[in-house]
Amino acid sequence: MSELIKADDVEFIKKEMVRYEDKYSAIIPSLYKIQARHGWVSEDSVEELSKVMEIPSADILEVRNFYTMFNQKPVGKLHIQVCTNVSCAMNGGRELTDHICKKYNVKKGEVSSDGTVTVNQVECLGSCDTAPMMQINDKYWENLTNESAVEIIEKLRS
Amino acid sequence: MLKCTINGKEVEVKEGTTIIEAYKEMQEDIAHYCWHPGLSIAGVCRLCVVEIEGNPRLQIACNTEVRDGMVISNVSDKVEEAVRWGLDFHLINHPLDCPICDQAGECGLQEQYMKYGQYDSSMAENKVKKRKVVDLGPKIVLDAERCILCSRCVRFTEEISKTNELGIFNRGDHSMIGTVKDKPLDNDYSVNTVDICPVGALTSKDFRFQQRVWYLENTATTCPGCSTGCSVSVYHNKEGAYRVKPREDKENNGYWMCDEGRNVYKFVNKEARLLSAKTLNSGKLSSVRLAQALEDFTSFNREGKKVGVLLTGQNTTEEYKAILEMFAGADFFHWKNNEEKFNDFDGLLKRGDKNPNTNGLIETISNLKDAKSFNASNYDLTVAVMPENFLVYEDYNEKLESLKASKNLLLFSAAKLPKMELKTENTWVFPLKTFVEKEGSYLNHAKTERRIQKATSIVTEAVALNEFAAAVSRGLKININHHESRKQNEFTNIPGQY
Numbered sequence: 001m002s003e004l005i006k007a008d009d010v011e012f013i014k015k016e017m018v019r020y021e022d023k024y025s026a027i028i029p030s031l032y033k034i035q036a037r038h039g040w041v042s043e044d045s046v047e048e049l050s051k052v053m054e055i056p057s058a059d060i061l062e063v064r065n066f067y068t069m070f071n072q073k074p075v076g077k078l079h080i081q082v083c084t085n086v087s088c089a090m091n092g093g094r095e096l097t098d099h100i101c102k103k104y105n106v107k108k109g110e111v112s113s114d115g116t117v118t119v120n121q122v123e124c125l126g127s128c129d130t131a132p133m134m135q136i137n138d139k140y141w142e143n144l145t146n147e148s149a150v151e152i153i154e155k156l157r158s
Numbered sequence: 159m160l161k162c163t164i165n166g167k168e169v170e171v172k173e174g175t176t177i178i179e180a181y182k183e184m185q186e187d188i189a190h191y192c193w194h195p196g197l198s199i200a201g202v203c204r205l206c207v208v209e210i211e212g213n214p215r216l217q218i219a220c221n222t223e224v225r226d227g228m229v230i231s232n233v234s235d236k237v238e239e240a241v242r243w244g245l246d247f248h249l250i251n252h253p254l255d256c257p258i259c260d261q262a263g264e265c266g267l268q269e270q271y272m273k274y275g276q277y278d279s280s281m282a283e284n285k286v287k288k289r290k291v292v293d294l295g296p297k298i299v300l301d302a303e304r305c306i307l308c309s310r311c312v313r314f315t316e317e318i319s320k321t322n323e324l325g326i327f328n329r330g331d332h333s334m335i336g337t338v339k340d341k342p343l344d345n346d347y348s349v350n351t352v353d354i355c356p357v358g359a360l361t362s363k364d365f366r367f368q369q370r371v372w373y374l375e376n377t378a379t380t381c382p383g384c385s386t387g388c389s390v391s392v393y394h395n396k397e398g399a400y401r402v403k404p405r406e407d408k409e410n411n412g413y414w415m416c417d418e419g420r421n422v423y424k425f426v427n428k429e430a431r432l433l434s435a436k437t438l439n440s441g442k443l444s445s446v447r448l449a450q451a452l453e454d455f456t457s458f459n460r461e462g463k464k465v466g467v468l469l470t471g472q473n474t475t476e477e478y479k480a481i482l483e484m485f486a487g488a489d490f491f492h493w494k495n496n497e498e499k500f501n502d503f504d505g506l507l508k509r510g511d512k513n514p515n516t517n518g519l520i521e522t523i524s525n526l527k528d529a530k531s532f533n534a535s536n537y538d539l540t541v542a543v544m545p546e547n548f549l550v551y552e553d554y555n556e557k558l559e560s561l562k563a564s565k566n567l568l569l570f571s572a573a574k575l576p577k578m579e580l581k582t583e584n585t586w587v588f589p590l591k592t593f594v595e596k597e598g599s600y601l602n603h604a605k606t607e608r609r610i611q612k613a614t615s616i617v618t619e620a621v622a623l624n625e626f627a628a629a630v631s632r633g634l635k636i637n638i639n640h641h642e643s644r645k646q647n648e649f650t651n652i653p654g655q656y
Binding site: 043046047056057058059061062065 | 312315316322323324326328338
C-alpha cells in the first residue's frame with residue numbers, strides 16, 4: 001500500500017488492532033514493527049500509520065515522542081546504548097561511552113560517517129549486577145571494559 | 159586641572175569635580191538614583207559605588223572628589239558584586255510590576271535590573287527553554303514556555319472541532335504542545351483554543367497587543383454573523399469594538415463560536431462607517447446634520463406615491479415592524495446574498511445563511527418579493543436598507559449601482575459609501591446603527607428569539623430603522639435613546655427647540 005509500511009506489516013498491524021480491547025493499545029507494537037523495518041520511526045511513517053489505524057497522527061506522535069525506545073531520527077547499523085545509571089556510572093559507564101565515541105569519531109546520538117555506529121548514553125537498562133553494560137540493537141553485552149566493548153563492536157561491524 | 163584614570167581611560171578634570179561628574183563628562187555609564195546635578199548630594203542609594211586604587215573600601219562617586227592621579231573603576235568584579243547586592247536591597251519591597259507600570263522603558267531601576275538582575279530562578283535546575291512566538295496557524299500564536307500543559311486545547315481539537323491537530327509531545331519537563339510536522343492549526347473553530355487557554359500560551363493574532371483587557375468593557379449580545387445567532391460578548395471601549403468571544407449558552411452554542419463570527423466587530427468601527435446623513439444638493443451628495451436630513455425627508459409628500467422597499471435579513475424584527483408600518487402598502491423586496499447556501503450547516507455552529515434575522519423578516523412581512531425582480535425605476539420612492547455586514551454580500555456594489563435608477567431614494571447604510579453620482583430628484587442617506595449600537599431581537603434558524611443589546615455608541619448620528627420611523631411619524635419630537643455617556647446628540651439640538 002505505501003512505501004513506508006509494507007503489506008505484511010499492515011497485516012500485522014490489523015491483527016494487533018483487534019487483539020486488544022482498544023485499538024490504541026496496538027500503537028506500540030505497530031511502532032516497533034516500523035522501527036524494525038527502518039531502524040527508526042519518521043513523522044512520515046507516523047502519518048502512514050495514522051491512515052492504516054485510523055487514529056489521528058497527533059495521538060501516534062505523542063506515543064512515539066514519549067518513549068525513548070523509539071528512535072526519532074535515523075541510527076547506524078549498530079545502535080549502541082551504554083547504560084550510565086548508578087551501578088554502571090560507578091563502574092565507568094560514562095567513560096566507556098566517551099571511549100566508544102572517540103574510537104568511532106562520532107558524537108552522542110549521531111550516526112558515524114560510514115553509517116555503522118550510533119552511540120547513546122541511556123538510563124538504567126536493568127542489568128545492574130553486570131555493570132558496566134551496553135545494548136547493541138536488541139542484545140545486551142555485560143561486564144565490559146573499554147577494550148572488550150570495542151572488540152565486540154568490531155566483530156559486529158564486519 | 160587634575161589627571162585621573164576612569165575605567166582605564168586617562169582624563170583631565172577641574173579641581174573640585176566629583177567622581178560622578180567626571181563619569182558624566184566622559185559619558186561613561188554610572189548607576190545613580192539619588193544624585194541629580196541640580197540638587198544637593200544625599201548619598202543614600204549607594205549604587206554609584208566605585209573602586210579607587212589604593213583604597214580598600216568602595217566609595218560613592220557622588221560624594222567623593224577627584225584627586226590628582228586617582229585610578230577609578232566601576233566595572234571591576236568588586237563593584238559589580240556590590241551593585242548587585244545594593245540592587246537586591248532596593249528590590250526587597252519593590253513590587254516588580256514593570257509589565258503594567260507606566261515608567262517601564264524609561265525607568266532607572268528597570269535598566270539596572272536588566273544589567274544586574276537575578277534572571278535565573280532560585281531553583282537549582284535551569285529552566286527548560288522551549289519554543290516561543292510559534293506561528294501555530296493563521297489565527298494563533300503559541301508560546302510553549304508559558305504553557306502549563308493543561309491539555310484543554312488538545313482536548314478541544316479532539317472532542318469539539320474533531321480535527322485532532324494538536325498533541326502534547328515528548329515527556330516530563332520537555333513536554334510541549336504542537337502539531338504533527340508543524341502543520342498549521344487551521345480549522346473553522348481554532349480561536350476557541352485561545353479562549354480556553356488558561357494562560358498566555360495561545361494568543362489570537364487578531365487581538366494580541368491591540369488593547370489591555372482591563373480597558374475594555376464587555377456586553378452580552380448575539381452574533382449577527384449567521385442564522386445560528388450564537389450568544390457572544392462584544393469587548394469595546396469608547397473608541398470601538400475590539401473582539402468578540404463566545405458566551406455560555408447551553409441550548410444554542412454551548413461555550414463556542416466559529417472563527418468567522420469573530421470578525422463581526424470589524425464592520426462596526428468608525429473607519430468602516432458612514433458617519434453622517436447626506437442629502438442631494440445640486441446633483442451632489444453632501445453631509446448634513448441628522449435633524450436637517452430628517453426634516454428634509456419629512457417635508458417630502460409621500461401621499462399617493464408608489465414605494466418599493468429593499469430589505470435584507472440583517473436588521474432586527476423591531477425594525478422590520480416599524481418599516482412595514484411606515485410604508486404600509488409598499489412593495490417589499492427580500493435581498494438574499496447566497497440563497498442556495500441558506501440551509502448549509504457544518505454540524506457544529508456555522509450556517510450558510512449569513513444573516514441573523516432572515517426568519518424575522520419573513521415572519522414580519524408576509525408578501526415579500528424576491529429582490530431579483532426589483533427595479534428601482536418602477537417606483538416613485540425607493541427605500542433601500544443596505545446590509546451592515548456587507549462583506550458577505552457579493553452583489554453589494556451591483557445593488558448599490560442599481561439604486562441610481564431611483565426617482566427618489568431613501569438610503570440607509572451602516573457602511574461607508576463609495577462616491578455616487580445620482581440623477582434622482584431627491585436622495586436622503588441616513589447612517590444606520592450596527593448590532594452593537596441598538597437593542598432588538600433576531601429570529602434565528604430554529605425560529606428562536608435571540609436578543610441583541612446595546613454595547614456602545616460608535617457613530618453618534620446613526621439611527622436604527624425603528625428610531626427613524628418614530629422620529630418621522632412624530633415630527634422629529636423623539637428622544638432617541640443614545641448611550642448614556644453621549645447625551646449631546648442631534649436630537650437635543652433641533653432648530654427651534656431648546
